[in-house]
Amino acid sequence: MSEKSxxxxxHLQVLRLLESNPKMSQRDLAKALGISLGKANYCLxxxxxxxxxxxxxxQGSKSKLAYAYLLTPAGIAEKAGLxxxxxxxxxxxxxxxxxxxESLKQQARDLPQK
Numbered sequence: 001m002s003e004k005s006x007x008x009x010x011h012l013q014v015l016r017l018l019e020s021n022p023k024m025s026q027r028d029l030a031k032a033l034g035i036s037l038g039k040a041n042y043c044l045x046x047x048x049x050x051x052x053x054x055x056x057x058x059q060g061s062k063s064k065l066a067y068a069y070l071l072t073p074a075g076i077a078e079k080a081g082l083x084x085x086x087x088x089x090x091x092x093x094x095x096x097x098x099x100x101x102e103s104l105k106q107q108a109r110d111l112p113q114k
Contacts, residue, residue, distance in 0.1 A: 012082040
């Protein structure tokens with residue numbers, strides 16, 4: 001996987017997780033994605049800077065550091081586009097693997113039998 005596709009895949013995963021759980025902390029997000037807390041913070045800031053997420057304090061929260069990350073309309077549209085791109089990429093990978101498996105099966109059939 002290229003570094004660029006990994007970047008987009010991480011952004012898609014972040015958007016998907018936050019859409020289903022907007023109150024997820026950066027630490028929990030990093031843990032769920034298997035990335036460092038710094039990378040999660042960088043990704044969130046990039047999405048906020050692009051206007052794909054907005055941050056709100058929890059209402060009634062005792063912690064002033066507790067935030068909810070909400071997808072903006074642009075974030076919802078970006079998530080849809082990233083999902084289409086991700087699906088297309090995975091379908092292409094699947095087709096390449098299918099062809100490779102068929103080739104290997106043919107090679108195995110052509111081997112002399114014991």
